[in-house]
Amino acid sequence: MNILAIETTGAYASVAFAKADRGHVQIISRINGQDRFSHLQNLAPQIQQVLDEANLAVGDLDLIAVSKGPGSFTGIRIGVATARALCQALDLPCVGVPSLEALAMRAMPGEIALGTGAAANCRQIEADAQQTSENCRKIAADDSQSPENGRWDLGNTLICPILDAKRSQVYGGGYYIRDGFPVEEVKAGPYTLEEFMEAVKDYDEVLFMGDGVDKYGDEILRVRTGRTAFAPEEIRYQDAWSVALLGCKMQTEGNTVAFDKLQPEYMRMAEAERKLREKQGK
């Protein structure tokens, strides 16, 4: 099965092409845009390029996986509109992948194991504690648990992608990686930073990912008491690699939809609508 994956909810457009064969997914090619928030200009050419590199035509595709949000509203729309129109024109099924879950998957070491082309760009977290401690800023709760002494066990680490939603808010969620896929532990949704830190307060080991780290890293370190790490930049942001993997899994679980059923996941009302409803007391 030939899968095209699109991820435009972050600052850089990312497109991947993957082949799936009885549960084994291989990333054949991936292109990440170089210009911040230039999705509209870059996405369609990147798709063309990814297919060219894989020596394929659009007609060879079987499934389109798209990161449906949360994230940049504009980015979400460009990705979803593109996926919908491709599926409509090519008569393909599509799958809307939650961006936070896909991002959480980047924390797992599998990013190396599964993809050949992807390997060069990616880094492992669990396997090499030494490297992890170099790349991640960690605060140990007490010295006996300092990063030099303890390995980070990914199975016990709560993976928290947080995306900057402006005005001290984030779109965030907490996941454990089980059998290579994220399992929701802290409900994905819009939070104030304070609310989110409260929600993850009782977890001893937390890895934060996403552009929320760039924005709120210092604040997070200030309030956290348990062990805390930030994903290294190589795996910190949204990427079509994990959208392809998760999309493929969702497909096998029967979660594909027709193009007109693919919905964006904004997680927040338009500001004008919120104000209007407030005024109307709804």
Next chain:
Amino acid sequence: MIKGKFAILAIESSCDETAAAVVLEGREVLSNVISSQIEIHKAYGGVVPEIASRHHLNNVNWVCQQALDQASETLAAMDAGETSVISDAALKEGGSGGGLSMDDIDAIAVTYGPGLVGALLIGLATAKAYALAMGKPLIGVHHIHGHICANFIEHKDLKPPFMALVISGGHTNIVEVSDYNEYQVLGGTRDDAAGEAYDKVARVLGLGYPGGPLIDKIAKSGNPEAVEFKRVFLEKDSFDFSFSGIKTGVLNYVNSEKQAGREINVPDVAAGFQQAVLDVIVTKTVTAAIQMNKDKIVMAGGVAANSRLREMLQAECDKHGISLYHPSPILCTDNAAMIGCAAYYNYKAGKISDLTLDAIPNLPL
């Protein structure tokens, strides 16, 4: 190709209408589907970009599908020999048919500016994906070129050169059109577009939104000479406009009357305001045509449907032996048929876009 003719699927999403159309050889409209959000934005007193963008995304695929389906119905009606029903079938709502598909389309056209960037990009992302999927050329269209080209659909014999008055919610321009692809802007507004001034005055008068049709309607029962507002002609020989002064004049008048405890005659104020705005527009447009030796004036844009403007411009054109053209109301509002028409002339001139085509909110003419 459809019936041996070059077929364009056009998409328009620059403001608050999601529209798609199938157009043959530039002037033959097989379908013209418009999904308006105007009722949604009324609650906010104007178009909210984020909300418009969300609705465009919801609507665009369905609107394009409708355009293909209705084009099929139009073709079926033509095949049945009922050529006289073409335009009716093309403009009517509903329809489920089938038969026509993307494969029959030769190019995808889309508005890439000016407009709301978040709104434009829905049409653009969709158009690019269609073009990529079908391996068909993509043709970017200037929204205002589209408005002017609406006249080519309405008047099958109309050809450049002519003078165009482009007047809509966001634009007030006098444009010299010397050929299908040659547009020279002679003048534009230095502050508010005419449509914006209408919207603001309508709000002050408690008429609601959108202002253009509401003021036009209520002004019919008012006396345009009862309240006199200053006409702003700017420098001699300038074809530019300024409407903020007239708008402020109305505001000041309403406030001072209120302070004096006098009842405001809304129809009179609306009529006086409209007269002041239109006097300037009509005078400048006809002067431009005469100076540039044009014997035709073409009206374009949403406000071109304004009945008083048409009356006044017609009277002035009659005096000077100028023919006046305007599209029917459905082609005056934002629609995709006009984009398909403009795209055809772009295509014939070799103006084809590539997949990097960006949305340009302030695209100059």
